[in-house]
Each structure stands twice: as structure tokens, then as C-alpha cells.
Amino acid sequence: MGVLKLPKYVEMAGGVAPVTECKAGEIAPLVILANMRDHVVRAEALLEDITVRNDSVWGVNTITGSYRCTPVTVCCAGIGAGQTSNVMEELINLGGKIFLQIGATGAIQENIAMGDTVIPTGAVRDEGVTRYYAPQQYPAVSDYRVVNALVKAARAAGNTVHAGIIRTTDGFYPSQRIEEYVKTYKDIGVLSVEQEVAAILAIAACRGCYAGASLIVVGNLVTGSHSWNGDSVELVENEYFDQIGFVLDALVELKDELL
């Protein structure tokens, strides 16, 4: 059987990456990843000198500007580990080095309240894409300096913080909402579930980059409370967005420490 000679990265005319539609010179080493387009729009208000604004046909939105005189990229990949892998690959190829995710999560411990912040130290790789990066025994962990910076910044902003292991799944519905899985992971101390972090942590580590995440608790799968049921909607909406401020602060601190 012959070996196929495939390029590592696909490039369109003008050196444009197909999923993000970004090209060389447009991506800062410091990157915030989000899953809601509104977060990119709202992040614009916190940045100065926006030089890049790309809305790709695949629904990925990217801006690059500066925060505290430091270039920063904010990118919305949409939901899921698979598309997050596509986006991270392109951003790493274009110079991204530290990736901090701002997102939401569903708690599976009773003591974690709506509006609290979860900072993952690691994530159960219960998604499909990272098997192509590393054997299943490979852990998805955050760099300890990234965890420290995020915990410090989140606490300084007045948040109740839980740092620990979370679980990443491909799907939102059956994969997270089967009682026996919730119980299994709850009993071994997993804090919460979401859909991207294991991929972000493992891909960054495999590619010589750094990553971490700050997740706002929007529901609790054990107690049954959820912002979508009308519980704590305002609290969750505000804190969901407010994360951007302290995550930007952590990102700029990490630049001096890691790059």
C-alpha cells in the first residue's frame, strides 16, 4: 500500500486557512476561545486597535486587537471538540500559543452552585477527536501555571471557584444526561460536564502550546436546576460574559511567565 503525501494544513488562495479564514499575521500568541458568537462581539468592547475581524462561512468568528497594550485574538469556534480541533490547528499554525477557553458547564456535584466558576485542572477525554492525537492513556491536563493564573484572577474578580477534573463529551443530550454516567463521574469527584475542554487541553499539550479554561456553572445535573428552566438566568448571563475580563487579565500575566 502506498503512502499518501498529504499536506499537514490545507491552505486556500492567498494563504487563507479554510475553517477560520485567517492568514499569517492575523493571530496573536494569546488566544481566547469561546463558543458563543456574542462573546466575540462583547469582547470587542474590551479590546483596543482591532486589526482583524473574520466571520468565516463555517460560522467561526475571529477578532484580533490589543488588551493592556498586548495583542490578543478572540475566536468563537462554535460548540464541540471536533470543530474546536479544526480551529485550534489553524490558529496554532498561524502563531497561537496560549489558549484560554471561556465557556459554560453543567455541575455534577451538589455543592457547586449556579454562577460559580469551574477551573479545570484536567478533563476526562470522553470526546472523539483527541484519539487521533494521543493514546487514550494520555491525560488532558492544564499547565499548572495556567490553572494558578486563572484561579487567582477568578477569585480576585469575586467568584466562587472550584478547581478540579471535569468531563468533556461530544454530545449535550444523551452523553451528558444518562443517569448512570452522571452518578459514575459524580462518585469519583468529577466536578462538571461540557463539550470542548479535553480537546483544548490535549491538543495544546500535543502541539507544544498551553491551555486552560474558565467555565461558568449554568446548571446542575444532580439537583436539576438550570438557567434554561428560568433559574438564576440573569446571574448566569452576566457572569458568563464577565469571565472575559478576568480571563484577559490572566492571559496577559501568562504571556510574561510562559512565552
Ligand SMILES: O=P(O)(O)O[C@H]1O[C@H](CO)[C@@H](O)[C@H]1O
Ligand atoms: O458555553 P460553552 O462554552 O459553549 O460551553 C458549553 O455549553 C455548550 C452547550 O453544551 C457547549 O459548548 C459546552 O461546552
Ligand SMILES: O=c1cc[nH]c(=O)[nH]1
Ligand atoms: O449541562 C451543561 C451545561 C452547559 N454545557 C454543557 O455541556 N452541559
